[in-house]
Amino acid sequence: MHASGHFATAALVAAAALPLCAQAAPSPAAGSTAQPVRDLVHDVVYNELHDRERDSHWEYRSECVSPSQRLVREQVETDQGPVFRLLEQNGTPLNDTENEQEDARLNRYVHDPAHVAQILHAHEEDEARMASVLKILPDAFLFEYQGQPSGDIARIAFRPNPLFVPSGYEARVVHALAGTITVDTRLRRLIEIRGTVIERVDFGYGFLGHVEKGGTFTIHRRQVSAEHWKTDLVEVHVQGKVLLLKTIGKDQREARTDFRRVPDGTTVAEARDMLNLAARETVQARMVPLTEGSK
Secondary structure, rough: OOOOOOOOOOOOOOOOOOOOHHHHHOOOOOOOOOOOOHHHHHHHHHHHHHHOOOOOOOEEEEEEEEEOOEEEEEEEEOOOOOEEEEEEEEEEEEEEHHHHHHHHHHHHHHHOOHHHHHHHHHHHHHOOOOOOOHHHHHHHHHEEOOOEEEEEEEEEEEEOOOOOOOOOOOHHHHHHHHEEEEOOOOOOEEEEEEEEEEEOOOEEOOOOEEEOOOOEEEEEEEEEOOOEEEEEEEEEEEOOOOOOOOOOOEEEEEEEEEEEEEEEOOOOOHHHHHHHHHHHHHHHHHHHHHHHHHH
16 A cells, blocks of 8 residues: 555546545444445445555555564655665664665666656556555455444445456456455544455466465555545465555565655655655654663
């Protein structure tokens, strides 16, 4: 989301023309009959896509863990795509030399329009893929409430709809999932989706790629303002040659924290300056306990 939040996609309706479904269709009163589950999923999908159309950028801390490394980065979203700065690697803060290397890398990036355009293109592709996945959810699966809602929170079980015919790699992988969706029934927003690949998916009879049975996908969302939600967890554990998102590895977990709104129109150069400031503040925060302990 941006994953990220997230994160540039084809519009369903003009943002200014229609209100959020959460405003147009309030949740049932206590004791009343629950909304039909497929209608609730449709409303949630609409709101997630509607939120992705809003011009809203954020700064946050990202921790990305894979079998080979653990990276902590500060990231800023801009109209020209995301910009990040590495803060820690494998549990160790960057030293002075490594910080100077990050300074140089960011300065080169800011003055390299081709590289900026390349990152923006990859980001937009991932956003479009995620939007295409969300759009097919109401038709691709059969849904049922999993127990009674707890306050405004409901869990919904999903499984493949045998009448749905997927087209494209992403749709075929998604249609092979079964799992649960957790939603805010009052705001009609997605909180979490957990899916397991319940059957092997082959592409071109296996020659063009495949995804093994048993792989898992988890996406978690959190509310960061009155109107905006961001993805704060993307976890993927799959075996195969075809991936749902280009920027997500086959065995990777990314957690995002400390979301802060970025001013509209923030440039890549301004994002670099914000990242440099965050890096200095992080270094200073680590030094404070040492200073206090030496007294």
